[in-house]
Structures are given as structure tokens and as C-alpha cells.
Amino acid sequence: MNRLAALAAPRQDYSYAFLDAYAKRELRRRTLKAIAIPGYQVPYASRELPIARGWGTGGLQVTLSLVGPESIVKVIDQGADDSVNAANLRRFIARMSGAQTTTDALKATIIQSRHRIPEEILREYQALVLQVPDPEPLRAVESNSSRAHEMHAEADYGQMWLVLYEQLVRYKQYIQGASYPSLVNGRYVISPSPIPRWDTPKLHQSAHLTLLSAGREKRLYAVPPYTDVYPLEFDDIPFQVEDQRGWVCAITGVKNKFMNEIPQPDGTSTYELSDTGYMEKVAPADATRTEPPGATYYDEQGNFYHDGYLKPPIQPEL
Amino acid sequence: MTVISSRPSSPNSNDAPRLITAPPLLRAKGLRKTYGRIVAVDEVSLEVYPGEVMGIVGESGSGKSTVLRLLNLEEPADVGAYTLDIPDYAGVNLFTLERFARRMVQIQHIGIVYQNPYLGLRMRYTSSGNVAERLLITGERRFSTLREAARSWLAASEFPLDRMDDPPRKLSGGMQQRVQLAKAIALKPRVLLLDEPTTGLDVSVQALVLDTLKRLQRELHLAMVLVSHDLGVIRTLADRVLVMRGGRVIESGLTDQVLEDPQDAYTQQLVHAKL
Numbered sequence: 001m002n003r004l005a006a007l008a009a010p011r012q013d014y015s016y017a018f019l020d021a022y023a024k025r026e027l028r029r030r031t032l033k034a035i036a037i038p039g040y041q042v043p044y045a046s047r048e049l050p051i052a053r054g055w056g057t058g059g060l061q062v063t064l065s066l067v068g069p070e071s072i073v074k075v076i077d078q079g080a081d082d083s084v085n086a087a088n089l090r091r092f093i094a095r096m097s098g099a100q101t102t103t104d105a106l107k108a109t110i111i112q113s114r115h116r117i118p119e120e121i122l123r124e125y126q127a128l129v130l131q132v133p134d135p136e137p138l139r140a141v142e143s144n145s146s147r148a149h150e151m152h153a154e155a156d157y158g159q160m161w162l163v164l165y166e167q168l169v170r171y172k173q174y175i176q177g178a179s180y181p182s183l184v185n186g187r188y189v190i191s192p193s194p195i196p197r198w199d200t201p202k203l204h205q206s207a208h209l210t211l212l213s214a215g216r217e218k219r220l221y222a223v224p225p226y227t228d229v230y231p232l233e234f235d236d237i238p239f240q241v242e243d244q245r246g247w248v249c250a251i252t253g254v255k256n257k258f259m260n261e262i263p264q265p266d267g268t269s270t271y272e273l274s275d276t277g278y279m280e281k282v283a284p285a286d287a288t289r290t291e292p293p294g295a296t297y298y299d300e301q302g303n304f305y306h307d308g309y310l311k312p313p314i315q316p317e318l
Numbered sequence: 319m320t321v322i323s324s325r326p327s328s329p330n331s332n333d334a335p336r337l338i339t340a341p342p343l344l345r346a347k348g349l350r351k352t353y354g355r356i357v358a359v360d361e362v363s364l365e366v367y368p369g370e371v372m373g374i375v376g377e378s379g380s381g382k383s384t385v386l387r388l389l390n391l392e393e394p395a396d397v398g399a400y401t402l403d404i405p406d407y408a409g410v411n412l413f414t415l416e417r418f419a420r421r422m423v424q425i426q427h428i429g430i431v432y433q434n435p436y437l438g439l440r441m442r443y444t445s446s447g448n449v450a451e452r453l454l455i456t457g458e459r460r461f462s463t464l465r466e467a468a469r470s471w472l473a474a475s476e477f478p479l480d481r482m483d484d485p486p487r488k489l490s491g492g493m494q495q496r497v498q499l500a501k502a503i504a505l506k507p508r509v510l511l512l513d514e515p516t517t518g519l520d521v522s523v524q525a526l527v528l529d530t531l532k533r534l535q536r537e538l539h540l541a542m543v544l545v546s547h548d549l550g551v552i553r554t555l556a557d558r559v560l561v562m563r564g565g566r567v568i569e570s571g572l573t574d575q576v577l578e579d580p581q582d583a584y585t586q587q588l589v590h591a592k593l
Binding site: 150154156158159161162165166168169170234235236237316317318 | 417418421440443444446447450451454455456459460461462464465483
């Protein structure tokens with residue numbers, strides 16, 4: 001037995017934060033490039049990770065390249081901190097980097113998220129890492145990715161508006177629910193990962209850095225702090241967020257935040273806050289922990305914190 | 319250089335023929351295009367004046383559609399120069415433009431109607447959307463303006479407006495060609511290219527579409543290049559005609575002259591060919 005152990009290669013632990021130094025260096029360079037060209041999709045060599053492609057490997061690689069022992073990490077899956085996917089990623093990041101974890105959006109330095117941006121206004125020096133399944137906003141109108149690349153280069157986005165035109169003609173409203181295409185810094189159209197329309201305006205002139213990474217598609221792009229982000233809309237038909245007026249959280253009694261609709265056996269629905277970190281602060285399960293919630297992007301009346309960014313609805317006239 | 323036009327050169331002087339003093343709008347010189355060993359087009363030159371209709375006839379494989387593709391800037395010629403008398407690009411050989419500028423010229427100054435509507439239209443989108451797309455590409459971002467433009471251009475091409483939001487795949491062949499036409503003229507181009515626009519339509523629908531084309535050509539003062547193997551269509555619309563065979567122009571002149579008194583043996587055969 002002893003002789004066998006002597007023959008085997010000495011046991012080595014994983015590199016710090018799982019990825020080797022070259023992988024992390026590459027990712028950091030790509031991240032810097034993505035920040036330098038807001039909205040531009042930077043290709044990168046997506047590495048193998050001990051989770052399957054499509055389960056947040058893009059976001060996880062960016063998080064692992066950013067994380068340090070002093071970091072505080074929050075992981076969100078569809079607004080929840082406690083789903084299996086979020087819990088696994090959080091445990092993996094903490095184990096590989098020694099970083100602290102939290103469910104408080106304001107305490108975290110790195111927030112990795114799938115499909116939601118927290119309700120509370122993030123501040124400077126926070127990084128929001130979004131997991132992206134399909135980074136290409138032109139995919140729906142141009143199946144050839146080389147051609148789509150040329151269209152980005154030429155800012156040839158007319159067809160995206162054609163899709164909106166078709167929606168208005170058929171449904172009299174924009175029907176794209178999540179992943180609403182948005183123009184970053186007046187130049188590149190991005191797919192802001194499948195966040196609901198409710199969250200899309202939060203990217204505009206935000207204090208925090210947003211990094212969007214697609215592991216399977218090997219593309220990385222960014223919305224730097226204080227950058228203009230506008231959802232695609234016609235000048236005379238403004239973009240609208242989800243209409244959830246009148247929806248009240250059954251647990252906290254909060255209104256005008258993004259809700260999950262929970263169907264009931266009798267055919268009605270109840271609603272509860274999608275952002276569990278925020279719910280925990282509004283109505284703590286443990287009464288001894290009294291952390292007041294921070295300011296939110298949408299106030300109690302549902303007004304967005306950038307005045308005039310969201311406009312009242314206008315019906316298209318056909 | 320002046321030539322006598324057989325067609326009034328402005329919409330106001332409807333009948334009296336008069337001298338055209340304007341320079342040619344479209345000038346192509348010495349075009350040559352090969353695909354491997356095949357010479358598709360060789361030494362083709364043509365000039366089209368504002369408000370004039372130039373017909374190109376010839377049998378299948380004579381190179382007439384390739385000429386049209388070159389004129390639509392879909393691909394560059396191997397040899398030859400192509401200029402349009404349009405702002406910013408007068409005197410510039412359009413084959414030398416980089417991709418972006420070429421596309422802008424193509425969109426703003428050249429309209430095209432294909433024989434096969436699947437080439438020119440998005441079949442799953444609405445007809446009005448197909449027309450509105452041209453304005454969207456040039457940066458129009460008001461929905462009401464787009465609707466208005468789609469409506470007025472579809473009306474101009476005599477498309478029934480109650481079907482303007484139907485997708486082209488649900489329309490008849492004649493209506494599809496009208497949508498293509500509305501799309502082609504939506505940005506008021508100076509040049510309209512027509513590639514067998516009425517082939518495949520039955521004779522009565524063909525006559526109606528030709529009527530529309532003729533009226534629009536007169537009203538918008540378009541220069542048109544009309545490719546067809548149908549001499550009846552050429553006779554109805556074209557002022558001048560080129561006869562092509564094997565990639566070369568073998569005869570050219572005023573339509574009446576060429577069709578009534580063909581000089582070349584092949585043209586004589588073509589004119590007298592009947593089933």
C-alpha cells in the first residue's frame with residue numbers, strides 16, 4: 001500500500017477558483033474588452049466545468065475569474081436564492097474560492113443571476129453576472145451567425161424593428177416577454193439574457209457593472225456602469241414593462257415589485273415576490289434579524305427610479 | 319450627348335416627344351462576368367436615361383438575369399464600370415464601393431422586382447411589413463409613418479388594402495408581384511429593375527400588372543431595366559431594347575425598330591418564333 005502511494009503522482013488540489021491561471025487570465029482580458037466596447041459580443045474559450053453546459057457555465061466562469069477570498073457572493077436562480085441550481089453554484093464558488101456567501105443583494109460584491117436582476121438598487125463596485133442561454137439578439141431574424149456578425153458591424157438592426165412592427169400589427173403591443181432586445185450605448189443591440197421586461201430598464205445608467213456570459217455559445221458582453229440602455233421601441237409606441245398592478249404579495253403584502261403567479265386549486269391565483277432575498281428583508285423569517293430593505297428600482301407606486309424613462313402606454317392605430 | 323426619347327420625359331408633357339438633355343442615369347460599360355469557365359456576360363454596355371424603359375430580351379441562359387444581378391449590385395462584375403447619376407456617388411464605379419456603401423446605394427436608389435416572389439419578399443411577415451422594412455432599414459422609427467407609407471405604396475401598386483396585413487404566402491401570384499413592386503418603390507428609387515416581373519401570371523393578371531407598372535413608371539419618372547423573354551411585355555413597356563445571346567448583346571435599338579425590322583438572324587428567329 002505504501003509502495004503504491006509512493007508510485008502515484010502527488011495529490012494536487014484544484015487551482016484557486018477551479019479554473020487554471022491561463023483560463024482566468026483569458027477571461028479577464030475578454031471581460032475588459034467587453035467593458036471597453038459596451039454590448040459587443042466578445043468570443044472566448046469556454047472551459048469545461050463540473051456542471052453541464054446550459055446550467056450557468058458562462059456566468060460561473062466569469063464569476064470564478066472575478067472572485068477572491070474577500071468577495072461576497074450571491075447566486076440567484078429566477079429570483080430565488082434557494083433553488084437547487086443556485087445552491088449548487090453558490091456552494092461550488094464558495095468551496096473553490098473561500099469567498100463568503102450572502103442572500104443580501106446590497107452586501108454582495110458579485111451577484112451571479114439567472115433570469116432576474118434584484119429589486120434593490122445595486123450600487124457602484126458591485127458586479128452582476130448574468131447567465132445567458134442565447135446571446136445573439138439577431139438569431140430570430142438571421143439564422144446565419146456570420147451574417148449576423150456583419151449586421152452587428154454595420155449596425156443593421158432594421159429587421160429587429162420589423163419584428164416589432166409585426167407584433168404591433170398582429171397583437172397591438174410588443175409581445176416579447178423576456179430577453180427584450182436593447183440598444184447599448186447607442187451602438188450594439190444585445191439580448192439581455194431572459195430577464196423579464198420588468199428588469200430591462202434596470203440596466204439603464206446603472207451604478208453597477210453587468211457582465212453577460214453564454215458558456216455554450218462562448219460569448220461574453222457587458223453593460224458598464226452608467227451606460228445608456230434602451231429597449232427597442234418605436235418613437236410613437238413606447239416599451240412597456242409587465243402590467244402587474246393590483247398584484248399583492250401573499251406573504252409580505254408588498255405591491256409593485258416583480259411577482260410570481262401561483263395558481264391555486266380553485267382556479268384563482270396568488271402572488272408572491274420573485275426576489276426571495278428582498279422578501280427576506282421585508283418580512284424576515286427570523287425576527288431578530290432586522291435588516292431594513294434598501295431603495296428599490298420601482299417605488300411603492302410602481303414608478304421607475306429614472307423619471308421619464310418608462311412612458312405611459314399608447315395603443316397603435318392600424 | 320442627346321437622344322430622342324420615344325416617351326415623354328416628364329409627367330407634365332404627356333404626349334409631345336422632346337429632346338432629352340439630361341445625362342444618362344444609369345451607365346454600364348464593358349461588363350464581363352464569368353463563373354469558372356462559363357462566361358455569363360461579356361462586353362455588355364448600356365445607358366438608361368431618366369424616365370426611360372430599357373428592355374433586355376433573350377433566351378434562357380443568354381445572360382440577361384446576370385446583367386440584372388450586376389446592376390442590382392448583388393455581385394461585382396469581373397471587368398467593367400457601372401455608374402448611377404445619384405447624389406454623392408455620381409461618376410463613382412459602384413463595383414468598387416465597400417460593402418456598407420454598396421448596400422446603402424442598393425437600398426435607396428435601386429428597386430428590384432424578381433420573377434420569384436420568394437426572392438424578394440419575406441413570406442411569413444405581413445405584406446405591409448415587407449414594404450415598411452425598406453423605411454426601417456433607412457432609420458424610420460415611427461410606427462404611424464411606417465403604416466402610412468405601407469398603405470400609400472401598396473395603394474400605388476393597386477394592392478387591395480384590406481389584405482395589407484396578410485402574409486404574401488397567402489396571396490395570389492399577381493398580388494405578390496404588387497407587394498414586391500410596392501416594396502421596390504417605397505424609397506422612391508431612381509432605377510427600377512424588373513426580372514421577368516409577369517412571368518408565371520395568367521394573361522389577364524399580367525395585363526393588369528403591366529398597366530400598373532406603366533402608370534408608376536410615368537408618375538414617378540422611373541428609369542427601368544426590364545428583363546423578359548416575353549416580347550409582348552417588352553413591346554408594351556420598353557422604349558429601347560437589347561437583344562442578348564450567349565452573354566453578348568447582338569442587337570440594340572428602339573423597340574419598334576428592333577421588333578418590326580430585326581437585322582440580326584437570331585433576332586429575326588426570336589421575333590418570329592411562335593408555338
